[in-house]
Amino acid sequence: MVNFNGELLPKDSTFLNHENRGLRYGDSLFESLRSINGRLFFWEDHYFRLMASMRMLRMEIPMDFTMEFLQEQIQQVVAANSLDESAARVRLTVFRNEGGRYLPRTNTISYTIEAKALEHSFYVLSDGAYEVELFKDFWLNPDILSTLKTNNKIINVVGSIYARENGYDNCLLLNQRKAVVEALNGNLFLVKGNTIKTPPLTDGCLNGILRQKLTEIVAKLEHYELEESSISPFELQKADELFITNSIIGIRPITKYRKKQFTAVVAKDLLGKLNAAARLG
Structure with a gap:
């Protein structure tokens, strides 16, 4: 399951189109983070980095985009993918809404959240050749x-x-x-x-x-x-x-x-x- 603007959708759903500004111009930000048994590693740091980056790119931050709201949205996706009792890789993507060319028609945003399984709950040092x-x-x-x-x-x-x-x-x-x-x-x-x-x-x-x-x-x-x-x-x-x-x-x-x-x-x-x-x- 994938979260698109707060709605849980099947992973094969078509919910983005050819006018998406992330696709057209790379007008998008993302955070990758670990979830262990539904608990997010360093979530506060990820959240404040995202907020600072959105401000820098002149994206309009929704009033409900609090740390608690986004944490809940992420945890819902983790649970919907049956990963709330294991390790998961979470990606939160934020992109400016469609419209305009280089100059956006709007600074409002949409977001997606996805989660995939990880092998280890905590960080493990690989001893293989690299x-x-x-x-x-x-x-x-x-x-x-x-x-x-x-x-x-x-x-x-x-x-x-x-x-x-x-x-x-x-x-x-x-x-x-x-x-x-x-x-x-x-x-x-x-x-x-x-x-x-x-x-x-x-x-x-x-x-x-x-x-x-x-x-x-x-x-x-x-x-x-x-x-x-x-x-x-x-x-x-x-x-x-x-x-x-x-x-x-x-x-x-x-x-x-x-x-x-x-x-x-x-x-x-x-x-x-x-x-x-x-x-x-």
Whole structure:
């Protein structure tokens, strides 16, 4: 079942048409989050990111779009798909209503909510091989629009095809200043000694919820030093660890970049702390 503007519909229903602005112009935002037994991981953070992004894109926020209302709508979809006693991946999509061309006829919005099963209730660290390469065909813009979770993900699509065609598990994206910004599906962290480094939002990386949570966790740990600064491609092969974060996978260690093999000692240490934060939040 899918929720469209508060109405539960079968997944094969036709409820969007060719004039949808998300389809035509990418005039849309989305949030991906975990639900465990009907409880949403870091829901407050996802909600406030969505509200801030909608304001930035001049979307009109409905009066009933409270945190409690949307949480209830999500939980209804989870239950309708018989996932309220297991782990689920939820996607909440918001798009400006149809009408107009580049200039919208209205700033009112519609939304959809969908849910699919996940294998694990909490974040689990994969120990399999995971090789990455730089994707250099196209660059990210180092601006605030790149930090939003919009439907404009064509660079991620083309980069994913490039990775598959060349036998990589993922690719790392560069901005126009040639700094390493993020992976195709999440934020990037680099570990060198006791320093944990991640690109700043000013480099154009996604303002990820897991990125926020891990930076908060690391900042409180005395034996690590957090650094938000640009990462050059030359730093990658000098790192002890590289890992990717997003709200669905949690932490995904990178095992190989070119000739360099990486450990996952810090990633394993942080995973337990991240799961503890998820239980509380």
